[in-house]
Amino acid sequence: xxxxxxxxxxxxxxxSGAGLPARRITVNLSPAAVPKQGSGFDLAIAIxxxxxxxxxxxARLADVVWLGELGLDGSVRPTSGTLATTLAAKTLxxxxxxxxxxxxxEAAMVDGIxxxxxxxxxxxxxxxxxxxxxxxxxxxxxxxTNSTAPNGAEAPDLSDIIGQPDAIRALEVxxxxxxxxxxxxxPGAGKTLLAQRLPGILPPLxxxxxxxxxxxxxxxxxxxxLRMSYTAPFESPxxxxxxxxxxxxxxxxxxxxxxxxxxNGVLFLDEAPEFSSNVLDSLRQxxxxxxxxxxxxxxxxxxxxxxxxxxxANPCACGQSEASGKNCQCSHLQRQRYMNRLSGPLLDRIxxxxxxxxxxxxxxxxxxxxxxxxxxxxLGARALAATRLSxxxxxxxxxxxxxxxxxxxxxxxxxxxxxxxALSAGRISMRGYDRCLRLAWTLADLSGRASxxxxxxxxxxxLRSSDAGI
Numbered sequence: 001x002x003x004x005x006x007x008x009x010x011x012x013x014x015x016s017g018a019g020l021p022a023r024r025i026t027v028n029l030s031p032a033a034v035p036k037q038g039s040g041f042d043l044a045i046a047i048x049x050x051x052x053x054x055x056x057x058x059a060r061l062a063d064v065v066w067l068g069e070l071g072l073d074g075s076v077r078p079t080s081g082t083l084a085t086t087l088a089a090k091t092l093x094x095x096x097x098x099x100x101x102x103x104x105x106e107a108a109m110v111d112g113i114x115x116x117x118x119x120x121x122x123x124x125x126x127x128x129x130x131x132x133x134x135x136x137x138x139x140x141x142x143x144x145t146n147s148t149a150p151n152g153a154e155a156p157d158l159s160d161i162i163g164q165p166d167a168i169r170a171l172e173v174x175x176x177x178x179x180x181x182x183x184x185x186x187p188g189a190g191k192t193l194l195a196q197r198l199p200g201i202l203p204p205l206x207x208x209x210x211x212x213x214x215x216x217x218x219x220x221x222x223x224x225x226l227r228m229s230y231t232a233p234f235e236s237p238x239x240x241x242x243x244x245x246x247x248x249x250x251x252x253x254x255x256x257x258x259x260x261x262x263x264n265g266v267l268f269l270d271e272a273p274e275f276s277s278n279v280l281d282s283l284r285q286x287x288x289x290x291x292x293x294x295x296x297x298x299x300x301x302x303x304x305x306x307x308x309x310x311x312x313a314n315p316c317a318c319g320q321s322e323a324s325g326k327n328c329q330c331s332h333l334q335r336q337r338y339m340n341r342l343s344g345p346l347l348d349r350i351x352x353x354x355x356x357x358x359x360x361x362x363x364x365x366x367x368x369x370x371x372x373x374x375x376x377x378x379l380g381a382r383a384l385a386a387t388r389l390s391x392x393x394x395x396x397x398x399x400x401x402x403x404x405x406x407x408x409x410x411x412x413x414x415x416x417x418x419x420x421x422a423l424s425a426g427r428i429s430m431r432g433y434d435r436c437l438r439l440a441w442t443l444a445d446l447s448g449r450a451s452x453x454x455x456x457x458x459x460x461x462x463l464r465s466s467d468a469g470i
Contacts, residue, residue, distance in 0.1 A: 002037055002039070007072075015073050027049070042070040043066045044067070048061070063095040064097070064098060096113065096115075099115065109228065164356065172446070173442055182347070182352065196236075198232075203382060205230045235307075241258070246258050246282065246283075248301070259286055264306065266308050269311045313339070314338075316334065317330055348429060351464060353464065353465070354463065381446045382396070411456075416437075418454075439463055443460060
């Protein structure tokens with residue numbers, strides 16, 4: 001696409017009243033060691049040539065980023081990654097960015113940098129500089145706050161769930177502390193319904209988080225597919241997804257995967273044992289560090305990937321081993337092999353392992369808690385955690401390192417007596433011990449207590465235990 005820019009730029013300049021001389025023109029894309037690809041360099045190359053010919057004052061090029069693809073008729077077309085590029089330009093100290101008129105609303109979401117949208121190369125060759133205000137209405141419409149899910153549909157509500165109060169409680173704990181969650185149960189028990197409602201009880205994204213999330217999407221989707229949303233993103237890939245699609249990469253310059261698109265939100269893996277073991281184990285790095293480092297021949301990219309992982313699994317290959325009235329043909333060894341597809345190191349990073357049973361009697365759902373009610377409790381618990389951790393880099397219990405947890409936030413010895421015995425007996429690992437403490441703090445925050453009690457630690461051990469059939 002970059003090699004083809006020669007023909008595009010010559011035709012675009014000719015159709016904009018700035019024909020290029022019929023001789024070879026050498027353009028230096030510096031630094032040469034950095035790989036380039038894509039059509040977004042067209043506008044910058046055309047303006048540089050026009051300035052060298054004296055058609056555009058060179059002073060106009062100072063502190064300006066030019067981003068756009070040129071059509072043969074001179075039109076300026078949008079390119080992917082406009083929002084991310086604008087954020088980078090602001091960070092690097094540029095004062096102005098010139099983009100396609102179709103990308104103006106996307107770039108204008110970044111404060112602190114002037115955005116100019118142009119529809120045709122001819123506009124940039126005029127004496128008067130295009131103003132940055134002629135497309136404000138479209139920018140405001142894209143910037144408008146909304147409470148919808150990323151795909152534009154309303155976020156599903158917890159009140160739709162019939163029964164399952166214990167499962168809803170586990171979901172609430174996961175949301176309050178930012179804990180990863182595994183749901184195990186027979187088909188039809190409601191595992192997927194529960195996972196889909198987690199974004200609705202998470203706190204709304206801040207403006208910075210919403211922009212950051214949308215910037216990652218701008219690297220994958222075109223401008224027309226982008227919508228500002230303050231609801232936590234929700235990504236649910238099929239179990240046949242490749243490793244590159246999940247964590248990022250691909251040919252050429254690395255691109256973010258679904259794990260990065262779920263940044264600040266939820267990554268849901270339905271039928272988790274059906275995923276490739278390599279795909280599942282590739283999530284171990286972002287679960288620990290909150291970011292993904294993708295190295296390829298053409299370069300290395302670092303993408304944020306701080307998400308909540310929710311996995312759902314049947315108890316066996318046929319899914320009927322825990323379903324009453326159903327005949328399961330799987331042997332004990334087959335069930336064990338099926339669940340062993342989830343590796344020990346991955347499961348050790350999952351805070352909550354909960355077994356979901358089928359609802360056996362139709363209940364009236366009017367008494368069920370709504371997502372708004374649960375979200376208020378989650379906000380209250382997160383506020384307590386943020387206050388307690390105000391002098392640290394962390395705001396969520398699930399992110400607190402074990403060393404800091406045991407040194408500065410260790411509950412009383414009486415509260416952790418049984419947990420200490422389990423560690424001494426080798427029934428849990430040190431990582432499991434730390435995760436139980438994190439869960440205990442979340443339970444204490446939800447109850448408004450200043451410190452976890454023995455009941456909180458016991459409940460945390462149950463949520464963390466292998467009772468889910470693992």
